[in-house]
Amino acid sequence: MSETFTKAMARNIFYGGAVFFFLLFLGLTFDTMQQLPSRDHRENITDSVVRGKHIWETRNCIGCHTLMGEGAYFAPELGNVYVRRGGPFIKAWIQSQPTGVPGRRQMPNFNLNEQELDDMVAFLKWTSEVNTNKWPPNIEG
Ligand code: HEC
CATH class of the missing domain: 1.10.287 (Helix Hairpins)
Structure with missing residues (x-):
C-alpha cells in the first residue's frame, strides 16, 4: 500500500x-x-527625454533600427549610439540624411528642428545609460 x-x-x-x-x-x-x-535611472528622465522618446515613436525609428535589441534589423543598433558617436555627431547625422552614398542603405530626413534634435539626443543618451547587463551582446561600445 x-x-x-x-x-x-x-x-x-x-x-x-x-x-x-x-x-x-x-x-x-x-x-x-x-x-x-x-x-x-528613471530619475534622469527629463521632459527632453520624454519628448525625444515621442519623436522616436512617431518617426518610427524602430521600423529600421533596434533599440536594446528590439526592433528591425535594417539599420544599426542605437542603444549605445550615444556612447559610440556622441551628441554632436548624432545631430549632424540626422540632419544630413539621406547620404545618397551608392550601395549604402538610406535613412530618410525627418526635418527635425534644433530642439527636436536635442530631445532625440537626450533620449538616446538616457537609453545608453540603462544597465541592460550588456544586452544585446556583440555590439560595440
Ligand atoms: C528607413 C529606415 C530608417 C529609419 C526610419 C531611421 N533610420 Fe537611422 N539609419 C538608417 C540606416 C540604413 C543607417 C545606416 C546608414 C549607413 O551606415 O550608411 C542609419 C543610421 C543612423 C544613425 C547612425 C548610427 C551609427 O551607428 O552611427 C543614427 C544616429 C540614426 N540612424 C538615428 C535614427 C533616428 C533617431 C531615427 C528616427 C528619428 C532613425 N534613425 C530612423 C535607416 C533608418
Whole structure:
C-alpha cells in the first residue's frame, strides 16, 4: 500500500509544485521591481527625454533600427549610439540624411528642428545609460 503512487500523492505534487513555483515567480518579480530603479535611472528622465522618446515613436525609428535589441534589423543598433558617436555627431547625422552614398542603405530626413534634435539626443543618451547587463551582446561600445 505504501509503495503505491496514489492519485492523492499525484494531486499533492501537482498542487505543491504549483504553489511553490507561483511563490518563486512572485519572489523573482519582487526582486526585479526592486532592482529596476537603479538600473533604468528613471530619475534622469527629463521632459527632453520624454519628448525625444515621442519623436522616436512617431518617426518610427524602430521600423529600421533596434533599440536594446528590439526592433528591425535594417539599420544599426542605437542603444549605445550615444556612447559610440556622441551628441554632436548624432545631430549632424540626422540632419544630413539621406547620404545618397551608392550601395549604402538610406535613412530618410525627418526635418527635425534644433530642439527636436536635442530631445532625440537626450533620449538616446538616457537609453545608453540603462544597465541592460550588456544586452544585446556583440555590439560595440
Ligand atoms: C528607413 C529606415 C530608417 C529609419 C526610419 C531611421 N533610420 Fe537611422 N539609419 C538608417 C540606416 C540604413 C543607417 C545606416 C546608414 C549607413 O551606415 O550608411 C542609419 C543610421 C543612423 C544613425 C547612425 C548610427 C551609427 O551607428 O552611427 C543614427 C544616429 C540614426 N540612424 C538615428 C535614427 C533616428 C533617431 C531615427 C528616427 C528619428 C532613425 N534613425 C530612423 C535607416 C533608418
